Amino acid sequence: MDATVKYLLDETRIPKDWYNIVADLPRAPDPALHPGTLQPIGPADLAPIFPMDLILQEVSTERHVAIPEPVREIYRQWRPSPLVRARRLEKALDTPARIYFKYEGVSAAGSHKLNTAVAQAFYNREAGIRRLSTETGAGQWGSSLAYAGALFGLEVRVFMVKSSFHQKPYRKGLMETWGATCIASPSNQTEAGRRVLAEHPDTSGSLGIAISEAVEIAAQNADTNYALGSVLNHVLLHQTIIGQEAIEQFALADDYPDILVGCTGGGSNFAGLVFPFLGAQLRGGRRVKAIACEPAACPTLTRGPFAYDFGDTGHLTPLVRMHTLGSAFIPPGFHAGGLRYHGMAPLVSLVQELGLIESRAFKQTPCFEAGVQFSRNEGILPAPEANHAIRAVIDEALRCKEEGVSRAILFNLSGHGHFDMQAYIDYFAGKLEDRSYDEADLQAALAELPKVAA
Amino acid sequence: MDATVKYLLDETRIPKDWYNIVADLPRAPDPALHPGTLQPIGPADLAPIFPMDLILQEVSTERHVAIPEPVREIYRQWRPSPLVRARRLEKALDTPARIYFKYEGVSAAGSHKLNTAVAQAFYNREAGIRRLSTETGAGQWGSSLAYAGALFGLEVRVFMVKSSFHQKPYRKGLMETWGATCIASPSNQTEAGRRVLAEHPDTSGSLGIAISEAVEIAAQNADTNYALGSVLNHVLLHQTIIGQEAIEQFALADDYPDILVGCTGGGSNFAGLVFPFLGAQLRGGRRVKAIACEPAACPTLTRGPFAYDFGDTGHLTPLVRMHTLGSAFIPPGFHAGGLRYHGMAPLVSLVQELGLIESRAFKQTPCFEAGVQFSRNEGILPAPEANHAIRAVIDEALRCKEEGVSRAILFNLSGHGHFDMQAYIDYFAGKLEDRSYDEADLQAALAELPKVAA
Numbered sequence: 001m002d003a004t005v006k007y008l009l010d011e012t013r014i015p016k017d018w019y020n021i022v023a024d025l026p027r028a029p030d031p032a033l034h035p036g037t038l039q040p041i042g043p044a045d046l047a048p049i050f051p052m053d054l055i056l057q058e059v060s061t062e063r064h065v066a067i068p069e070p071v072r073e074i075y076r077q078w079r080p081s082p083l084v085r086a087r088r089l090e091k092a093l094d095t096p097a098r099i100y101f102k103y104e105g106v107s108a109a110g111s112h113k114l115n116t117a118v119a120q121a122f123y124n125r126e127a128g129i130r131r132l133s134t135e136t137g138a139g140q141w142g143s144s145l146a147y148a149g150a151l152f153g154l155e156v157r158v159f160m161v162k163s164s165f166h167q168k169p170y171r172k173g174l175m176e177t178w179g180a181t182c183i184a185s186p187s188n189q190t191e192a193g194r195r196v197l198a199e200h201p202d203t204s205g206s207l208g209i210a211i212s213e214a215v216e217i218a219a220q221n222a223d224t225n226y227a228l229g230s231v232l233n234h235v236l237l238h239q240t241i242i243g244q245e246a247i248e249q250f251a252l253a254d255d256y257p258d259i260l261v262g263c264t265g266g267g268s269n270f271a272g273l274v275f276p277f278l279g280a281q282l283r284g285g286r287r288v289k290a291i292a293c294e295p296a297a298c299p300t301l302t303r304g305p306f307a308y309d310f311g312d313t314g315h316l317t318p319l320v321r322m323h324t325l326g327s328a329f330i331p332p333g334f335h336a337g338g339l340r341y342h343g344m345a346p347l348v349s350l351v352q353e354l355g356l357i358e359s360r361a362f363k364q365t366p367c368f369e370a371g372v373q374f375s376r377n378e379g380i381l382p383a384p385e386a387n388h389a390i391r392a393v394i395d396e397a398l399r400c401k402e403e404g405v406s407r408a409i410l411f412n413l414s415g416h417g418h419f420d421m422q423a424y425i426d427y428f429a430g431k432l433e434d435r436s437y438d439e440a441d442l443q444a445a446l447a448e449l450p451k452v453a454a
Numbered sequence: 455m456d457a458t459v460k461y462l463l464d465e466t467r468i469p470k471d472w473y474n475i476v477a478d479l480p481r482a483p484d485p486a487l488h489p490g491t492l493q494p495i496g497p498a499d500l501a502p503i504f505p506m507d508l509i510l511q512e513v514s515t516e517r518h519v520a521i522p523e524p525v526r527e528i529y530r531q532w533r534p535s536p537l538v539r540a541r542r543l544e545k546a547l548d549t550p551a552r553i554y555f556k557y558e559g560v561s562a563a564g565s566h567k568l569n570t571a572v573a574q575a576f577y578n579r580e581a582g583i584r585r586l587s588t589e590t591g592a593g594q595w596g597s598s599l600a601y602a603g604a605l606f607g608l609e610v611r612v613f614m615v616k617s618s619f620h621q622k623p624y625r626k627g628l629m630e631t632w633g634a635t636c637i638a639s640p641s642n643q644t645e646a647g648r649r650v651l652a653e654h655p656d657t658s659g660s661l662g663i664a665i666s667e668a669v670e671i672a673a674q675n676a677d678t679n680y681a682l683g684s685v686l687n688h689v690l691l692h693q694t695i696i697g698q699e700a701i702e703q704f705a706l707a708d709d710y711p712d713i714l715v716g717c718t719g720g721g722s723n724f725a726g727l728v729f730p731f732l733g734a735q736l737r738g739g740r741r742v743k744a745i746a747c748e749p750a751a752c753p754t755l756t757r758g759p760f761a762y763d764f765g766d767t768g769h770l771t772p773l774v775r776m777h778t779l780g781s782a783f784i785p786p787g788f789h790a791g792g793l794r795y796h797g798m799a800p801l802v803s804l805v806q807e808l809g810l811i812e813s814r815a816f817k818q819t820p821c822f823e824a825g826v827q828f829s830r831n832e833g834i835l836p837a838p839e840a841n842h843a844i845r846a847v848i849d850e851a852l853r854c855k856e857e858g859v860s861r862a863i864l865f866n867l868s869g870h871g872h873f874d875m876q877a878y879i880d881y882f883a884g885k886l887e888d889r890s891y892d893e894a895d896l897q898a899a900l901a902e903l904p905k906v907a908a
Contacts, residue, residue, distance in 0.1 A: 005530040008462050076459040077538075077833055084531075088605075106560070108833025110872075150830040151542075170875035177829055177878050375631055376604040379531055379562025418564075418872035421624035424631050
């Protein structure tokens with residue numbers, strides 16, 4: 001057999017620290033603002049819904065944050081995740097490119113989301129919290145928090161966007177297997193949900209609404225905290241183990257990526273892969289080209305201004321400065337439920353502002369084409385979200401062929417699509433639509449952005 | 455961190471040979487018989503539906519059969535599979551037992567079935583075959599052959615038992631993603647299917663009928679061969695990489711199993727894990743206790759006589775000597791579709807006759823209980839089939855606790871249950887029934903066993 005396909009690390013090589021890119025950025029992130037006063041918030045403002053350890057991580061400027069041993073202990077069930085060389089795909093594309101992927105679908109919940117779910121459940125239990133509430137779109141995050149809750153004896157209540165709830169009954173089954181409760185959102189369990197239902201009884205829901213419901217539950221119950229699966233600094237921080245492991249694995253492969261690719265919904269799987277490499281670059285290391293891939297129907301990084309906005313529809317959350325399409329923006333239907341968020345992680349938004357990454361928007365049909373081509377060669381069936389990254393990877397690999405240049409391309413295969421088969425079935429049945437957002441809707445949502453002097 | 459959870463091998467340690475237990479058995483297997491003449495068949499009788507390389511493996515008495523390099527090359531995408539120590543489950547059970555599992559769900563198709571699918575597709579392509587036909591029950595095998603077909607450019611047609619076809623639409627979606635065609639069986643594409651439909655238009659189908667359909671297609675088309683996912687000697691042979699890797703991994707763990715456990719439908723995942731250990735025992739090595747776990751509703755090893763019988767309902771296949779409930783036996787409905795076969799691999803049947811293994815039958819509800827307990831500790835959601843093994847493992851671990859003895863228990867976690875969520879949903883909804891087979895039906899099926907002087 002010729003060179004290796006999988007680059008494996010043993011459990012002793014699980015990183016001991018998470019990497020915080022804030023320490024290496026030339027500019028400090030903008031502070032979060034209180035939704036009532038529009039003044040910068042302090043740790044006490046977040047204390048009703050987050051444990052203090054996570055609040056401190058949210059504002060940390062330290063380069064390294066130690067991973068607690070009980071969290072590393074659980075990471076051992078599936079980490080370090082494999083770095084895989086996609087040799088069959090390379091051959092099928094007849095490209096000189098060297099294509100690698102970091103496969104996060106090996107986690108029990110099927111995606112990278114478990115990396116932060118375990119950490120968040122740990123810190124909450126340490127803080128004496130008994131229950132967690134959260135939202136989920138595609139279901140990857142809700143499943144992950146459900147399992148993490150089982151590991152630490154926490155009750156988990158998941159508000160699942162109603163359209164996904166009905167499209168993906170098996171995600172609910174998975175959450176229940178791990179002992180969590182899964183509720184279609186909007187629900188009548190919260191004031192925020194009841195308000196939406198009164199006005200739009202037939203609504204299919206949105207991530208912004210589900211966040212409002214989950215935050216409301218957490219704010220009103222002292223034994224309950226809120227957990228978010230992306231966007232926030234501490235969530236991105238927890239995902240940096242992906243990129244840190246990849247750096248070690250590239251050393252094993254005696255190679256280094258020229259191009260990094262990830263899909264972006266809230267930004268955490270992209271940041272998790274890319275930030276450790278960007279950090280090395282910022283500290284004088286090799287330059288990498290990093291490409292964030294988003295859906296054309298929800299083009300946050302490519303079309304949204306870098307502005308202060310709410311994280312949710314009900315305007316219960318603090319305002320953060322980010323690329324946003326406006327909290328009132330509802331994207332048209334498409335199958336990558338994990339990429340339907342109106343905003344983008346503030347840190348991913350900031351690194352784009354700093355010129356450290358670029359972003360591209362893709363329609364869903366060519367993404368499924370890419371995912372199917374990948375799957376017929378590499379086996380793994382990617383989540384529809386990850387297909388956005390694969391589209392960009394194949395485009396870049398074909399460019400290598402045109403140019404006769406061999407580049408190393410690394411992407412984050414953030415999760416498998418075993419619970420997203422309906423999307424593939426629709427794709428093969430020719431039922432996928434490449435609907436664009438409505439420009440007038442977007443302008444209306446942008447016009448509602450809160451007026452904050454940045 | 456204390457001792458390791460996952461025992462990993464790198465790709466150079468993928469076995470170079472499959473292990474053939476026939477070489478070490480004190481008694482030769484009984485020959486297969488021609489369905490018309492009831493005389494022993496020769497290689498030429500099987501040539502219309504199998505490539506000669508596989509026919510020769512079927513009757514081989516060599517201890518080692520070389521794995522072709524192109525097959526090992528593909529195995530590298532997911533093999534060696536991890537050996538995992540279930541430390542959290544041990545703690546939850548408060549048992550001195552050391553519980554290990556070999557996790558075959560890491561394959562793209564989600565189970566051990568891909569091990570033989572790749573090998574079978576390879577040999578067929580080498581023989582100039584263009585198309586493969588097969589049957590599938592739960593869908594693990596059909597999915598695996600679909601992907602293997604994609605790898606070697608073979609068209610794959612899968613006859614899926616009608617009840618599973620409708621229960622598990624996502625399995626069909628997965629097969630189609632890999633380019634295969636999936637048809638509900640009985641279908642009107644074959645004489646065997648049309649005959650059943652004429653008599654029982656509302657039948658939910660059975661593995662025996664689906665096999666008849668697939669064999670008929672292969673027998674009638676020169677460019678088409680048949681592929682079987684279990685039962686036959688060459689299929690079990692291909693699965694022995696599981697046990698061989700496990701032996702190497704136990705050496706890394708500085709341990710050795712006292713008890714081996716696997717679920718049995720056709721017998722291949724059980725044999726794949728157990729035969730290499732039994733071989734070592736037969737050659738003078740350490741004795742292991744091996745437990746085959748089957749559904750109480752289809753108790754082939756615990757209730758079926760060791761007798762010559764047909765492999766299919768339509769009586770197109772050769773007769774083999776095996777534990778069987780009779781080819782006319784239709785088990786009542788239960789959720790482990792992969793364990794609904796009326797017969798058992800002749801080699802697994804023979805090792806039970808020789809006293810080398812024991813078998814136990816389990817009702818499905820306690821199996822799901824065991825699977826959920828496993829999942830809440832180890833994360834992985836097991837296939838309903840594998841839950842039978844987990845039930846026995848937990849029983850044995852609790853016995854260790856009662857007796858105050860530490861034993862090493864190894865089981866084959868043959869696949870994940872991501873496409874079987876409806877079964878878990880039914881379990882939580884209290885909708886699972888522990889239906890027994892009808893004793894009169896069993897006796898009637900046994901009375902129809904062909905009369906062959908053994």
